Amino acid sequence: MARGEIVIDENFCKGCGYCSKFCARGCIEQNGDRFSPQGYILAVFAHPEKCNACGVCAWMCPDHAIEAYRLVEAQTTAHS
Amino acid sequence: MTDIGVKKELVAGRPDLWLRMENNPIPSCPGCHEPTAMRAILEALEELDAVGDAVMVVGVGCSFAFQSMVDLDYLVCAHGRPPDGASAVKRVLKGDHVVFTIQGDGDCIAIGAGALINAAARAEKITIFMLNNANYGTTGGQLAPTTPLGHVTSTTPGGRTPAHGYPVRVPELLATFQGVAYTARGAMNSPANYQKTKGYIKKAFAAQRVSLGLSFVEMLCACPPNWHMTPLDSLKWLEQTVIPQFPLGEFKDVQGASGKTQEATR
């Protein structure tokens, strides 16, 4: 399974909840313990281990606050 | 030195054509789908390699603020007048420009109905995008031509009834015009609908680039604050109330835009 990681920009998240709703693997939670500078309840990337880098959260975020990455094993390099 | 590590490849993020204004969040309400509709349009332009020839013509509404946020040549027109402005832009630029409008439902089919209908009648080779959030968002949620029956707005406090007239279905209306090559209605309320709508957008641009006629895509957008709902509830309401009155799909697809004649798939 591909492995992924997301970064949520806390200046831009408005706590709408779409990312956590559309994440098929429940990686994102919004339990109200983190707030954005504007006072929105932040979405939090709570379960990185489940993330498969599908990117749905990023394109469903209306505020373009999420960057989704696929983690790729770097080839071993024989020389420095 | 051997370096067993992990490389991060960006899968999805902020659209390249979206400009950040320092650390200010996008001037839209929590859960508003208009920036998502813009994302689909900007991604389509990039994928069609049309960014350099694109001219965005913006009307007056919630999307008015996007004029300074998008890295495209743009022109703002009077409320309801983007089809007039876009018609002139397309004709005077004479190149194979991709000229498209960004309008709300009020801008497009209330105050702008005259401009829209006549641009369609003239078969202007432009693409019209109507972001339909079922009310006048910027001004506090008044009744719009596309407000569903029963819906409470600040000017239908008891809910919309036939006394306030019936919702207007614009892609179906425009499909009857000879000058119109492609019309469709999509929605932003699910990943599947997002991808389907992006497909409609690319077909609309394709119809413009082969000069078949006017192309039109309506995008249903959530408007949580003016619907007096949470963002997540507004997704449900869109599914249960709005979409039944505004069916999704393609209503006209003249051959060439998608390679086959398809009167209507609804």
Next chain:
Amino acid sequence: MADRLFVQGNEAVAWGAVSAGCEAFFGYPITPQNEITEWFAREFPRMGRVFLQSQSETGSINMLHGAAACGVRAMTSTSGPGWGLMQEGMSNLANAELPCVVVLVQRGGPGAGTTRHAQMDYASATHGGGAGGYRNIVLAPASVQELHDFMPLAFHLADKYRNPVVVLSDAILGQMAEPLERKQLEFEPLPPKDWAVLGKAHHADGKRRGISIGQGFIPNPDFPTYLSFIDHLDKKTKQMRQDEVRFEALNVESARLILVAYGSMARACQGAMEMARAEGLDVGMLRPITLWPFPSQAIRRNIREGVQFLVVEDSLGQMVEDVETAVGERAPVHFLGMLARHEPREMGMIFPDRILEKIKEICRK
């Protein structure tokens, strides 16, 4: 192409626009300007230029907005009722700082009014309709030749100040025919329109261009705040007031009575002035060519002991207010208006002998 033509004023407008390099015309049918729209419909497609008939004058002015945003010389023409539908557009053009030309061929008002001549749009043309806060230059031709020559002048001034310019004609000037000498007028060079919207790939620096109708409200580098934009408009308006006043003065140095009239009424007044002078009456005339900025100085310069003014307008009096403002209490300002027409139906006119009668009445006192 023949250099000398015998054409109607409306057609002269079109020839003037072509000589100015006009590339696009948008119009809607309305008497008494139809000959202008029809000329462009016939000729522009042949020249590979843009002609588009709109669905309303609101459509025309917003198409003009689109074309002007692309840096193209573009124009429209209309008459009173259509002019009314263009007010929001004029205000938007001023905020967006878009150069273009609107030819307003006046007819009787208010409302549907008449389809015949009048001068009843002076106030709305010179004071800026729609959302307020802007002014625009208004040129008033008084002959077929001036209708031609004022088009390149209007396009030049529009580009110079990045502001719409109105050429104020009327049904008499538009429908009458006179000899026209077609010539190329020269103006001082102006900077290229680097601000024009063309599509990013079409700019040398590849950076986006944008034209907004909300400058100062939607932040942009040029005007970070609202007042920074309003201050910019203030400077532009002051510049136009200072540098763009135009008028014609005839026999005013010693005149005891100075006629003030523009456009078709200036023609009638010239006839009356000549008859009066032939009878030994010292009468002169001041003809404003720019109705805005109004030539107030030219009027004030001629105030002296015993001088009087007679304003002649084919309306109930609109320019007379600007004359009164310029003169103050320092000299009498008389008025002769459309109620002095030779007959009550809409084709009635204020003839030179009626003006002469008024001149004598004033001079007898």
